[in-house]
Amino acid sequence: MTATATPDVLAPARLGPVELRNRVIKAATYEGLSHRSLVTKDLVDFHVAYARGGVGMTTVAYCAVTKEGRTDRHQIHWTDDAMPGLRVLTDAVHAEGAAVAAQIGHGGPVADARANGAPVLSPSGRFHAPILGWARRASAADIRRITEAHAEAARRAVEAGFDAVEVHLGHNYLASSFLSPRINRRTDAYGGSLANRARFAREIMRAVHDAAGGRIAVIAKMNMDDGVPGGFWLDEAIPVAQWLEQDGTVDALEMTAGSSLLNPMYLFKGDAPLREFAAIMPQPIRLGVKTVGRHFLRDYPYRDAYLLEHARQIRAAVRLPMILLGGITGRPVMDLAMREGFAYVAMARALLREPDLVNRLRDDATTPSLCIHCNKCMPTNFTGTRCVLVDPGTTRRDTWGKPAGYVG
Template sequence: MSTRNETPDVFSPGRLGPLTLRNRTIKAATYEGLSHRGRVTQDLVDFHVAYAKGGVGMTTVAYLAVAKDGRTDRHQVLWTDEAMPGLRALTDAVHAEGAAVSAQIGHGGPVAEARGNRSPALAPSARTNVIAMNRSQAATRADIDRIVAAHGHAASRAVEAGFDAVEVHLGHNYFASAFLSPKLNRRDDEFGGSLRNRAKVARGILQAVRDAVGDRIAIVAKMNMDDGAPGGFWLDEAIPVAQWLEADGTLDALEMTAGSSLLNPMYLFKGDVPLDEFAGVMPQPIKAGVKAVGHRLLKAYPYTDGFLLEDAKQVRAAVDLPMVLLGGVSSREVMDTAMAEGFGFVAMARALLREPDLVNRMQADETSRSLCIHCNKCMPTNYTGTRCVLVDRRTTRSASWGKPEGYAATTPGPSGEWDASHHGS
C-alpha cells in the first residue's frame, strides 16, 4: 500500500474519483422527509442549497430508493421519469452555490416500509422486525438480480439528473448490509454462509453501478463496520470486505458507519434517546409499542467527538482507497485529526442540521465548533421535515412538513412536487 505522508488542509480542494470538491467537507446523508409522492419539493431543494451556501464541498441527498419496494418511507423519491425534472432542479440549485451534490442510492430490504410500499419487505432470511411490527420475507434469486440491476439503473439516472456522485448504501442492515450480517443472513445458498458469499450482493451492486456510470461520476459506498448487535457484522469482517471492494475497482471512496436500523438503531447516533418525541410521531400501534418497550429497543450511548474514528482507522490502515470519516465531526480539531490519520474527507450530519453555515464559520475562525448538544431530537423530525428542533427557523416552510396539505402552499406543482411544467429536463 502507498504511504500517506502529506496532511491536507480540510478546506483545500479534494479529489474524489473524477470529481474535485472545493473542500473536503461533506454534508452526510440524513433522510430529509421533504419529498412527496416520490417527487422532489422546493423544501427539499432549499434544504440542500442551505448547506451549499454554508460552505460544504458536497451535500448528499438521502435517501433515493432504487425500487418502490425498497423505500423506507412511502414519499421517498424514486428514479422515475416524473421525478427527473425535480432532481435536475435540485442539482442545478446546489451547483449554482459552488458545491457538488451526491445521491444516496439503496434498497431498504428488511428496513423497508412494507405497508406504505404495499409489498413485503425483503431480507436474506425471513425475520420479524419488532420496531416496524412487520415480518420480512426471504429474497429470491430473482429479487436479488432485480435489486442489483436497479442500483445500476439508479446510478445512470443520477448522471442524467446532474449528480456529481452516488453514495451506495451498504449500511444499517438495509438490503446489502443485511446480507453481510451473519445474524440476519441464515441462507444456505450461494449468498449465505461464508463471508465471501455474504458479500456477493454488495459487490454485485457496486459492479452494476460502476458498469452503469464508468468514470462519469464518483462512486462512494457507506458500509457498516459494526452492526452494534451480538452476532452481527463487525470490524473483523468489514476489513476484508473493504479490501475486496478496493480490488474490484468499483469504488472511488469508502465511508464507514455503524448501527442497525433493525437491531440497534441508536448505535450510530451517540447521545440522548428522545423516546417521547419518537412516540409522538409514530402511528398506532407502533406508538404504543415505543412507549411500552422503547427503552429496551432504543439504547443510549455516550457521545464523544470523532466517535467512529478509532474503528475506522483500522479500515484506513488496510486499504488505499480515499476514505470519508463520519461520526462526531463537530470541530476543526476532529477534522484536522482525520486528515492527519489519512482520511481524505469528513462528513457532518447533526452539526450541520443545527448550523448549516458551520463550515463557512469554521473556515473563517478555526476555534468555531458545533453548537449541537446531541439530544437527537432531530431524529423523529424526519417524519415531518428533518431539522434541529432547537433552532427557530421562521421561513416559508409549512408547519406540517411532509404532509400533502402542507406542500401546496409552499412548493411548486399542484401537490407540491416538481413536474416538467415547472422545470425543464
C-alpha cells in the same frame, strides 16, 4: 523519504472524477421533504442551504432503487416523473458552488411494506419484531433485479446531474442484511461464508461502477459494526473493504455502524429521544415506544470522532480514500481526521443546527459547534428534518413539514 503533508480540510480535493471545493461532505440524513416520491421546493432549499453554507458536497438521502425498497411512502425513487425535479435540485446546488451526491439503496427488511404495497425483502424469510411483520426471502431473481436497479439508479443519477452516488451497504438495509450473519441464514451462494454474504454487495458495486462509467464518483457506505450480538462486525468489515478495493469499483469508502432494524441509536450516540419518537407515532406503536422503547432506542455516550477507533483499522487495511463519519463537529476533529489519513469528513447533526458552519469555520477555525447531540432531530424526519433548537416557538415545523409545491 519525504513525509506526506497533512491535507487542509478546507482546500479543494478530488473525489474520483469530481473536483470538490473542500473535503467536507454533508452526510445523508433523510430529509422527509419529498412528496409522493417527487422533489419539492423545500427539498431543494434544504440542500441549497448547505451548499451556500460552504460544504464541498451535499448528499440527497435514501433515493430508493425500486418502489418496494422505500423506507417511507414519500421517498424518492428513480421514476421518469422524479427526474425533472432532481435536475432542478442538482442545478440549484451547483449554482452555489457545491457538488451533490445521491444516496441509493434498497430498504430490505427496513422498507415500509404497507406504504409500498409489497412485502419487505430479507436474505431469509423471517419475522422481524421491529417491523411487526414477516419478511420474504429474496429470490435469485430478486437479487438480479435489484442489482440492475442499482445500476439504473446510477445511470439516472448521471442524467439528473449528480456528481456522485453513495451506495448504501449499511444499517441492515438489504445489502447490509446480506452481510449480517445474524439476519442472513441462507445456504446458497449468497449465504454462509463471508465471501458468500458479501457477494450481493460486491455485485451491486460492480453494476454501479460500470453504469457510472467514470462520469461520476462512486462511494460505498458500509457498516463496520451492526451493534447487535451475532451481527456483522469489524473483523469481517476489514476483508470486505479490501475486496471492494481489489474489485476497483469504488472511489471512496464511508464507514458507518448500527442497524436501523435492530439498534438505530448505535450510529448516532448521545441521547435517545423516546418522548419525541412516541409523540409522532400512531397508537398502539406510541404506547409500545413509551413502555419498551428503551430496549430498542438505547443511549450511548457521545464523544467527538466516535467512529474513528474502528475506522482507523479499516484505514490501515486499504489504500482507498476514506470518509470519516461520526461526531465531526469542528475544525479540531476535522484536522484530526486529516492527520489520521482520511481524505474527507462527513457531517450531519452539526450542520442541521448550523447549515453555514463550514463558512464560519473558514473565517474562524475556533468556531465551536452548537450541536448538543440531543438527537431530537431524528423524529423530525417524518415532518421535515431539522434541528428543533433553531427558531424555537416559530412555525418552522409547519413550513418544512408541508412541501411548498413540486419543482421540475
